Each structure stands twice: as C-alpha cells, then as structure tokens.
Amino acid sequence: MKHTIKKTLTVLTAALLAVGATAKDITILNVSYDPTREFYDEFNQVFAAKWKAETGENVTIKQSHGGAGKQARAVIDGLQADVVTLALAYDIDAIAEKARLIPKEWQSRLPDNSSPYVSTIVFLVRKGNPKGIKDWGDLVKPGVSVITPNPKTSGGARWNYLAAWAYELGRNGGDQAGAQEFIRKLYKNVPVLDSGARGSTTTFVQRGIGDVFLSWENEAYLAIKEFGDDYEVVFPSVSILAEPPVTVIDKVVDKRGTRAVAEAYLNFLYSEEGQELAAKHFYRPRLASVAAKHKQRFPDINLITIDDVFGGWQEAQATHFNDGGTFDQIYGK
Amino acid sequence: MRTFRTIVTTALVGASVGAVSPSHAEDINNQIQQLDQKVRILERKLEIADENAKAAAEKTPVAKADASGFSFAAPDKSFEIKFRGLIQQDARFWFNDDENPQSDTFLLRRVRPTIEGTVGKNGEFRFTPEFAGSSTTLLDAYTGYKFSDAVRLRAGKFKSPLGLERLQSGSDIRFIERAHPTSLAPNRDVGLQLSGDLVKDVLTYEAGVFNGVVDGGSADSDTSDDKDFVGRLFATPFKTTEIDALRGLGLGIAGSIGKEEGSGTTTGLASYRTPGQVRVFSYLTSTNAADNVLADGDRTRIAPQLTYYYGPLGVIGEYIVSSQEVRKDDQATTLDNDAWQIATTYVLTGEENSFRGINPARPFDLAKGQWGAFELAARYSELNVDDQTFPTYANPNRSVAGIQSWALGLNWYLTRNLRSSLTYENSSFDGGAAKGADREDEEILFARFQVSF
Numbered sequence: 001m002k003h004t005i006k007k008t009l010t011v012l013t014a015a016l017l018a019v020g021a022t023a024k025d026i027t028i029l030n031v032s033y034d035p036t037r038e039f040y041d042e043f044n045q046v047f048a049a050k051w052k053a054e055t056g057e058n059v060t061i062k063q064s065h066g067g068a069g070k071q072a073r074a075v076i077d078g079l080q081a082d083v084v085t086l087a088l089a090y091d092i093d094a095i096a097e098k099a100r101l102i103p104k105e106w107q108s109r110l111p112d113n114s115s116p117y118v119s120t121i122v123f124l125v126r127k128g129n130p131k132g133i134k135d136w137g138d139l140v141k142p143g144v145s146v147i148t149p150n151p152k153t154s155g156g157a158r159w160n161y162l163a164a165w166a167y168e169l170g171r172n173g174g175d176q177a178g179a180q181e182f183i184r185k186l187y188k189n190v191p192v193l194d195s196g197a198r199g200s201t202t203t204f205v206q207r208g209i210g211d212v213f214l215s216w217e218n219e220a221y222l223a224i225k226e227f228g229d230d231y232e233v234v235f236p237s238v239s240i241l242a243e244p245p246v247t248v249i250d251k252v253v254d255k256r257g258t259r260a261v262a263e264a265y266l267n268f269l270y271s272e273e274g275q276e277l278a279a280k281h282f283y284r285p286r287l288a289s290v291a292a293k294h295k296q297r298f299p300d301i302n303l304i305t306i307d308d309v310f311g312g313w314q315e316a317q318a319t320h321f322n323d324g325g326t327f328d329q330i331y332g333k
Numbered sequence: 334m335r336t337f338r339t340i341v342t343t344a345l346v347g348a349s350v351g352a353v354s355p356s357h358a359e360d361i362n363n364q365i366q367q368l369d370q371k372v373r374i375l376e377r378k379l380e381i382a383d384e385n386a387k388a389a390a391e392k393t394p395v396a397k398a399d400a401s402g403f404s405f406a407a408p409d410k411s412f413e414i415k416f417r418g419l420i421q422q423d424a425r426f427w428f429n430d431d432e433n434p435q436s437d438t439f440l441l442r443r444v445r446p447t448i449e450g451t452v453g454k455n456g457e458f459r460f461t462p463e464f465a466g467s468s469t470t471l472l473d474a475y476t477g478y479k480f481s482d483a484v485r486l487r488a489g490k491f492k493s494p495l496g497l498e499r500l501q502s503g504s505d506i507r508f509i510e511r512a513h514p515t516s517l518a519p520n521r522d523v524g525l526q527l528s529g530d531l532v533k534d535v536l537t538y539e540a541g542v543f544n545g546v547v548d549g550g551s552a553d554s555d556t557s558d559d560k561d562f563v564g565r566l567f568a569t570p571f572k573t574t575e576i577d578a579l580r581g582l583g584l585g586i587a588g589s590i591g592k593e594e595g596s597g598t599t600t601g602l603a604s605y606r607t608p609g610q611v612r613v614f615s616y617l618t619s620t621n622a623a624d625n626v627l628a629d630g631d632r633t634r635i636a637p638q639l640t641y642y643y644g645p646l647g648v649i650g651e652y653i654v655s656s657q658e659v660r661k662d663d664q665a666t667t668l669d670n671d672a673w674q675i676a677t678t679y680v681l682t683g684e685e686n687s688f689r690g691i692n693p694a695r696p697f698d699l700a701k702g703q704w705g706a707f708e709l710a711a712r713y714s715e716l717n718v719d720d721q722t723f724p725t726y727a728n729p730n731r732s733v734a735g736i737q738s739w740a741l742g743l744n745w746y747l748t749r750n751l752r753s754s755l756t757y758e759n760s761s762f763d764g765g766a767a768k769g770a771d772r773e774d775e776e777i778l779f780a781r782f783q784v785s786f
Binding site: 195 | 370373376378381384385
C-alpha cells in the first residue's frame with residue numbers, strides 16, 4: 001500500500017511540475033475608459049513583446065472599455081480587473097472604498113499621482129466652425145447644439161462640466177450661483193446624453209448631431225485623423241488638467257498571481273517608449289523629454305486643476321455629481 | 334425613422350420649389366436643417382435607449398414561472414435558484430383482505446418541496462425534505478461541481494445509482510408503487526459520486542462511495558467503518574443513429590460491493606413489503622441477542638437493466654440480486670435474494686413516451702375540448718427470498734418466501750404538471766402463513782392525484 005501511495009504521489013508531483021513548466025501563458029484584464037481603446041491596442045502589443053523578451057512568458061492583455069463611472073462600478077461588482085486605467089481618481093477611490101480591492105493610498109504608489117499621461121478638454125467643431133464657437137461662453141448661446149456625455153456615467157463628461165464651471169467662475173469673479181446658471185444654460189443646449197465619450201463621438205461624428213463636441217483632446221484628434229477635413233479643433237481660453245490615473249487591483253492580482261506582470265505593465269506607461277506611444281495617441285506625456293519632443297502637437301493652454309478650483313475629486317463629486325448634486329438640480333429642471 | 338427623415342426632407346425641399354426670394358429660401362433651408370437635426374436626435378435617443386435596454390437586460394436577473402417550476406437566474410445563468418415541488422395524494426382500497434385486514438385509507442404519499450440551483454455556473458446544489466409520513470425527513474441534500482460533461486462530482490445524500498426504477502423520479506413512475514426490484518436496491522445514501530458522459534448521448538457512468546444502506550433503505554450516517562462502492566454504466570447505443578426503432582433502446586448494468594456488520598441495535602438487514610406497503614418478510618429477531626439474525630460480512634448487488642421507448646410505447650425491465658453474508662449465533666451463510674420486473678406502457682393519445690414522463694400535446698382544457706394524455710400500463714414483478722433463509726433465519730409461518738405481482742394502470746396526464754393515476758395490483762405469495770400455507774393474495778386499488786413542477 002505504501003508503495004502505491006508513494007508511486008501515486010510521484011506521478012501527481014510530476015504532473016504538477018509539468019503543468020507548472022508549461023504555464024507560461026498569462027492573461028490580464030485592463031479595465032479602462034472609453035477613449036483609450038486605440039492607445040492600449042498598440043501599447044498592449046508593445047508591452048507583450050517586451051515582456052516576452054524579458055521573461056519568456058506570453059502575456060495577453062484583455063481590454064474593457066466604457067464610461068469610467070460604469071467601469072468602476074463593474075469592478076466593484078466583481079469584474080476581475082488586474083489593472084484599471086480610468087478617467088479620474090474619484091472612480092478608483094470608489095473601488096478602494098466600496099470594494100476594498102486596493103488600499104486607500106493607491107494614488108501615491110506610482111509617480112505623478114499615478115497618472116502617467118494627462119489630457120485636457122477641447123472643442124471639436126464642424127469644418128469652418130459655422131457657429132463661430134471659440135470659447136465656453138459660446139456654448140450657452142441659443143441655437144448652439146452641444147454634445148457631451150452624461151457626467152453621471154462618464155469621467156470625461158465630468159471634466160467637461162467642471163472645466164465649464166471653472167471658466168464661468170473665473171469670468172464672473174467666483175459667483176457659484178452664476179456658474180450654476182451658466183451650466184444650466186449649457187446643458188439646455190445638450191440634445192443627447194451618451195453614457196460615455198465614445199458614444200458622444202458617435203453622436204457627433206457618425207450621426208451628424210450637434211455643432212460642438214466637448215471632447216478629450218486625444219478623442220478630438222482621433223476623429224480628425226479618421227474623418228479628415230470635416231472637423232476642426234478649437235482650444236478654449238481655459239480648460240482643465242485631466243489626470244487619468246492607473247493602478248493595479250491588489251486583491252485580484254494577488255489572487256490570480258499576476259502582480260508582477262500587472263505592475264510591470266503600468267510601470268511601462270512611464271517609460272520613454274510608453275510615453276512616446278501615449279503622445280502618438282494624443283495623450284500629453286509626463287516625461288519632460290518626450291513632452292518637449294511633441295510640444296507642437298500639444299499647444300499651451302491655461303489649465304486649471306481640480307484641486308485648485310474644486311478642492312479635489314471627493315469634494316467635486318459630492319457637490320456636483322452625487323445624487324441631488326448640482327447636475328441633478330440643473331438637468332432635472 | 335431614417336425613411337421618415339428622408340420623406341420630411343424631400344417634402345420640404347419640394348415645398349421650397351418655386352420660392353423666389355433668396356431670404357425665403359434661406360429660411361426654408363434653415364428649417365430643413367433644424368428638422369433634420371431633430372430627427373437625427375430622436376434617432377440617436379432611440380439608439381441609446383436600445384443600448385441601455387440591452388445593457389440592463391444583461392444585468393437583470395431572469396425570473397421564470399413555467400411548467401418546469403419557478404426560478405430566478407442571473408442573465409448568464411451562472412447563478413440560478415429553482416423552486417420545485419411534488420405532492421401526491423393517494424387512496425388505497427383493499428379487496429378480499431379477510432385474513433390480513435388492512436384499512437382503506439387516504440394518505441399523502443409524497444410532499445416534497447425542492448430547492449435546487451447552480452452557483453457560479455459549475456456548482457450545483459439540491460435540498461429536498463419529505464413532509465409526508467409520520468415525521469419530516471431529509472430526502473436529498475447535496476452539492477456538486479461539474480468539471481466537464483464527463484466529470485461531475487456530487488457529495489451529500491442522494492439516490493444511490495443502482496436500481497433502474499429507483500432512479501426514475503417519484504413523479505414519473507407509471508404505477509403508484511415501484512416494483513419488487515426496488516426493494517433490493519439502495520435508496521438514498523450519503524457519499525461521494527462521480528458521474529458523466531463517457532460517450533456523449535451513448536454511454537453514461539456513475540461511480541460512488543457511500544456509507545452503505547440495507548436493501549430498499551435510506552440512512553443519514555453509517556454504523557460501521559466499511560463503505561459500499563456503487564457503480565452503474567448505462568448505454569443508449571443507437572440513440573445517435575438513424576434507426577428509429579432502436580434509438581430508444583437503453584441497456585445498463587449496475588452493481589455494488591461492500592460489507593455490513595449488524596449489531597444488537599441494528600441488524601443490518603432489510604424487511605420486504607408488498608406493493609400495498611405491508612411488511613411480509615423479516616429476519617428473525619429476539620429479545621435474546623444471540624437469536625437475532627445479523628448482517629455479517631460481504632454485501633453485493635448486481636442489477637442488469639433495460640429501457641425501450643418507441644413513439645407512444647415504453648418498456649422497462651430490471652433484475653437485481655442482492656447477496657448478504659448473515660449470521661445467527663454460530664450459524665452463518667450467504668443469502669441471495671433476487672427480484673425482477675417487466676413493465677410496459679402505451680400512451681393512447683400518441684405522445685412520445687419517455688423515462689422522464691409524458692408531456693401532453695393537448696393539455697386539459699374543457700373550453701377547447703382538450704383532455705390531456707392517457708396512458709395504459711401493465712407490469713409483472715417477482716421477489717424471491719433465498720431458500721436457505723427458512724427456517725433458520727426467518728419464520729416461514731410469518732415471512733413469505735416469494736411474491737408474484739401483476740398490475741394494470743391508467744394514467745391521465747391533464748397537463749405537464751397535473752396527473753391522475755389508477756393502479757390495480759394483485760400479489761400472490763409463497764408461504765408466509767401458518768402451517769406452511771401461502772399468505773392470502775393482496776388485491777389493492779390505488780388512486781393518486783399528483784401535482785409536480
């Protein structure tokens with residue numbers, strides 16, 4: 001009997017070792033927001049090749065895209081994301097607070113507030129800018145049709161909303177009530193609320209609705225790249241510094257044994273190669289050397305920050321986007 | 334909607350023909366553009382509403398209430414809970430029971446609510462209590478995991494995979510009571526089982542290790558260290574062929590092997606009953622422990638079995654031999670008791686017959702003149718007790734050496750969930766009465782109304 005048990009254990013051990021020896025295929029899931037599809041399509045391929053060269057392991061990065069708020073909720077509800085690369089820190093904070101999948105101080109784990117690239121909000125208008133839209137003030141004029149997604153579900157839409165609010169605060173000398181009225185007028189000109197930025201691109205570009213699309217800078221350039229001369233980018237006098245952050249989801253990577261590759265994946269975003277890819281896809285790189293190289297592509301704009309004007313994302317979310325916040329008050333009217 | 338937009342645009346352009354003033358033409362052009370935008374916006378809103386509805390549907394649990402029961406499930410069915418039930422209300426009427434009088438009675442034969450479901454696609458569970466009878470018992474309680482179609486693991490209390498008719502659901506059996514082979518097959522037992530398809534649609538297997546129960550018995554725990562190994566192979570070799578007449582042929586073989594050691598409190602041996610559930614055979618017991626007959630060693634069962642379904646015709650047949658080493662004081666032997674049955678049913682209204690029951694093509698509905706499905710059934714069944722049993726291990730004046738039973742039945746399937754049945758069964762006996770005489774025949778008429786879902 002003892003001989004049989006020993007033999008069985010030997011066979012089992014050998015089988016396990018054999019499985020281990022061939023277990024070189026790794027899959028991780030990057031849950032991201034709407035406009036990053038094209039960037040991560042290319043970035044994933046470059047990273048996978050690099051990882052293979054360094055470790056011999058085949059890594060496949062699956063992507064999931066949607067409105068940032070919806071994506072964060074999916075992770076909270078159990079979507080097994082190894083990493084998230086979302087539109088704003090508030091949505092990742094929600095993952096830390098509600099699902100406790102990551103530590104609360106997640107944002108200090110990587111450089112630059114865990115935002116390896118930044119972006120801003122610009123205006124995409126139709127060729128020739130027939131409505132003469134140059135700044136935020138033009139968006140509230142009667143007869144101007146504005147396309148922007150729903151700030152309840154889209155990170156990009158929240159940046160749009162806050163940029164417009166900040167513009168009006170700057171113009172009227174800090175009158176919050178005036179800013180709220182300005183936003184109310186702006187949303188009166190919004191005929192369709194998509195759930196995410198990519199949906200709004202479809203509304204504006206493919207369905208031909210609206211005069212101006214409040215867009216991520218990269219999304220605007222992608223539309224021009226794809227549809228050529230039909231559109232123009234307008235840089236408003238002031239916009240907002242959008243810092244899309246990234247993090248590994250600790251409990252998922254530890255459970256799945258993917259921490260090493262997930263961390264390497266995010267660190268690669270900060271490398272020169274990763275920054276070049278970000279710039280190629282119209283995200284503003286953080287690395288000074290790469291940013292200098294692409295200076296022409298990203299004009300200087302007066303960029304306000306969420307911390308300076310709104311006291312950070314938690315406060316901005318509570319005031320404007322939580323149930324009963326200013327957006328509900330405005331859009332409900 | 335796009336067609337509507339084209340019509341509106343065309344109409345407006347048409348209306349503008351003949352306009353001579355440039356400013357008037359510009360106004361009309363503006364109106365056309367505004368209308369075009371409004372139509373586009375409406376189209377897009379509908380598109381978004383459709384997308385939202387689809388996204389919501391993907392997340393919304395599905396509640397179902399139909400003939401197969403009541404259930405809630407995740408949209409991808411990875412988590413599902415089903416509520417099922419079986420209620421059988423019976424009546425039993427005995428005839429010519431002068432020597433062994435029985436009480437004609439109404440009774441609740443089965444009252445079984447079931448909660449079953451899946452957890453994470455591959456996990457499964459089932460819980461079924463039995464409320465009929467003098468006390469509530471736990472009938473089935475198991476959890477399982479499906480590794481693949483070929484490998485399913487189940488742990489808990491459930492039917493031991495041996496007797497053919499025992500494995501048929503209580504809601505699908507064609508006579509009010511099962512035939513004699515079921516008296517020799519284990520009922521519910523606690524253990525672990527692997528099962529699955531060895532060849533999809535052609536060959537299935539079940540193999541398990543269980544505590545081991547007496548013939549026809551159920552138990553929640555073991556009284557000895559020894560365990561029973563039970564296995565079953567069942568083939569439907571022509572199921573995937575074009576030979577219609579043989580597609581419904583099923584052949585199987587099942588068996589069990591184990592040890593049973595009786596004691597002063599538990600003999601480890603079974604009693605046998607008539608179709609009317611009257612006990613007519615039992616081993617000797619005594620207040621003097623040395624005079625008790627006890628199980629004392631190997632217990633094996635072998636059970637070849639057959640099913641055949643062709644259109645409205647159905648046949649099942651099975652044989653079981655149960656061998657048990659027994660001891661009484663210093664005397665010991667191996668007793669081989671066996672039983673067999675052959676039963677045939679025919680659906681008069683033409684529906685497909687099957688092991689799982691009949692689904693009436695025209696469910697009962699007086700307003701539509703529909704009466705459901707009707708089925709005739711006939712069966713012959715025998716139980717034979719080993720000759721060596723008497724008189725050392727059983728009293729021939731009280732316990733029968735054999736039972737021969739024939740039965741006729743009529744089943745009325747009002748709907749898939751409602752059924753009414755009549756069974757007449759006649760059983761004659763070898764021995765079992767004083768002075769070596771045969772026990773008086775049992776003649777019984779059963780009636781049943783059943784609700785199952």
